[in-house]
């Protein structure tokens with residue numbers, strides 16, 4: 001409720017950041033009877049769910065491929081619990097090929113089918129000499145995933161020390177433990193861009209969770225992911241809460257490790273009993289006094305490496321010129337590069353990327369748009385780090401154009417005549433991602449998970465500030481699966497362990 005004269009709001013819970021984490025956490029809390037206010041700095045809510053429109057065409061910004069949203073999946077159950085599942089228009093990728101991976105080196109394309117058995121049989125068909133290794137690898141993949149109760153919305157808590165030894169092996173070494181064939185080792189890591197995989201650092205369990213998530217069934221939004229953000233916002237307002245866009249919180253005034261109020265850039269002021277930060281933790285630190293957290297905690301967060309970023313090309317096709325493809329496509333220049341995607345050489349970039357045509361409710365045979373995502377580290381744009389959107393200068397524009405050309409040259413190899421199908425194309429860089437989400441260095445997935453230092457790269461939703469909780473991709477796991485699951489975790493820090501999981505599981509699916 002807004003006090004018109006003072007601009008002060010008195011709500012039970014204020015959530016800072018109206019992205020995936022903030023909206024899921026808000027909707028779940030509102031559903032449980034809490035009075036929730038969500039504030040989002042951008043004019044449009046959604047964070048990774050936000051779409052934008054160019055010449056009437058809708059483009060995703062950060063949610064291209066979905067997992068866990070098919071019937072019975074964990075995110076499906078959460079959305080069903082919130083009563084929003086029937087408001088979403090989803091399209092499943094083809095079951096006989098949810099992902100296709102083309103290596104230019106040997107002109108080989110792999111077409112991965114949905115489901116553990118089909119996926120395993122396909123790999124054995126392609127690499128018959130690795131039959132035993134593939135079978136052992138696939139079983140181990142599902143075994144690692146099964147160790148994470150949370151992933152399946154099961155009761156219980158996942159303590160790092162209670163996991164198998166392999167859980168925290170480096171994913172690349174873990175794959176090599178089962179597989180000898182170097183091409184197959186590479187192929188099994190093709191989803192790296194979906195979790196920011198880095199050799200020697202990314203834990204095996206992250207590789208397992210993301211692979212199983214998509215092997216079990218991938219989907220995409222018809223006409224963009226904004227519909228999920230809007231459905232979550234409606235769930236919040238329908239329960240008496242409110243969602244405010246265009247409100248950037250700039251300071252959280254704290255005293256004796258308790259937040260007193262939140263101040264926004266437009267001068268408005270919010271007070272609440274509890275505050276939940278759904279933004280990058282390093283951005284949160286900057287808003288609070290030095291006394292709020294220990295020096296060790298602040299140093300730790302500021303020193304944690306972030307996952308890599310991306311350069312994205314957006315394409316609007318001429319009518320009826322390029323076919324719609326109902327799966328995601330990955331391109332690799334050659335084998336052996338997949339663990340080093342962020343390494344950059346101006347002469348050889350890009351050595352790999354993913355691309356997809358976006359579906360519509362009335363999808364016909366032809367695609368209207370395409371998105372091409374190419375991994376890039378923030379280092380490539382650091383020289384413009386002090387610039388803001390639309391004011392980055394001509395040299396930046398020239399740099400961007402040169403990189404668009406490099407990507408289109410690769411697409412021309414994959415699809416001769418590709419350039420003739422394009423009506424308009426434009427691009428975003430790691431700077432766009434940084435400024436748009438207010439995350440550090442445009443990191444796609446927040447803090448990188450490091451098996452060499454896993455305790456450091458895991459955060460608790462509870463903080464030393466008595467009325468402050470955390471949520472979002474930096475806490476546990478990123479993406480359409482990890483962030484809603486962490487929202488459950490954050491809500492249970494208020495409601496009590498397993499209370500929400502029990503309710504979600506009690507519903508009829």
Ligand SMILES: Cc1cc2nc3c(=O)[nH]c(=O)nc-3n(C[C@H](O)[C@H](O)[C@H](O)COP(=O)(O)OP(=O)(O)OC[C@H]3O[C@@H](n4cnc5c(N)ncnc54)[C@H](O)[C@@H]3O)c2cc1C
Nearest residue numbers: 017019020021041047048062064065249438472473479480
């Ligand atoms: C290019 C790209 C492609 C991706 N593709 C996929 C994919 O295909 N599938 C998948 O599962 N995941 C994908 N992801 C990852 C997914 O988008 C993220 O994991 C997810 O959005 C993280 O949710 P979050 O709530 O932590 O952060 P966000 O969704 O980024 O939300 C944070 C919100 O906080 C707001 N905010 C920041 N500071 C303030 C402030 N001071 N005051 C108020 N509001 C503030 C931001 O504007 C933002 O809206 C992709 C990410 C990117 C960048």
